[in-house]
Amino acid sequence: MTQQNNPCQHMQLATSPIGDVKYCADCGIVHLAVQNLSLRLETESFRALTYMLAQAQLNMEDHEHYSRHQYQAVKNVKPFIKKTH
Template sequence: MKHQPSSNACQHLGLASSKVGEVMICPECGVVHLSLNHVSLRFDVEAFRVLAYMLAEAQLNIESYDARLPKTPEAPHVTGFEIAPGKKMH
């Protein structure tokens, strides 16, 4: 995950972006950059692949959990994973 000796800086190629952040890669050194607001993480391609699969599995589990929750007319979008208003998640 090191820069090539002839490289002064990564030339980022955008892979994906959304309102929460972006994913870029440096084609020269193979580093994947994940930027989420004030946090930036760097991965080699295989580590990023493992992270992506883990996140996809977590999302499937969340959807499965949501499907089992009883739906109430008062709060149709509330799930067991939401944070109560005014509360901060640590």
């Protein structure tokens, strides 16, 4: 049995219900796993991606803030609270 020399130690940076982010200090690579998607990014690229996602989220929330969609979402919560007799 050949022993594979794998010095990589992945450090867990964050986890969430949809995936996790690990960092490999040996390679300088960020491993981003989202559901079935797996990305290996250099730290520079990861920072750029993070910044882009943060911008996207801010723009999305700004757009949705007073939208009708959100109003409906709030309205739709109430029927589920209704008691069944």
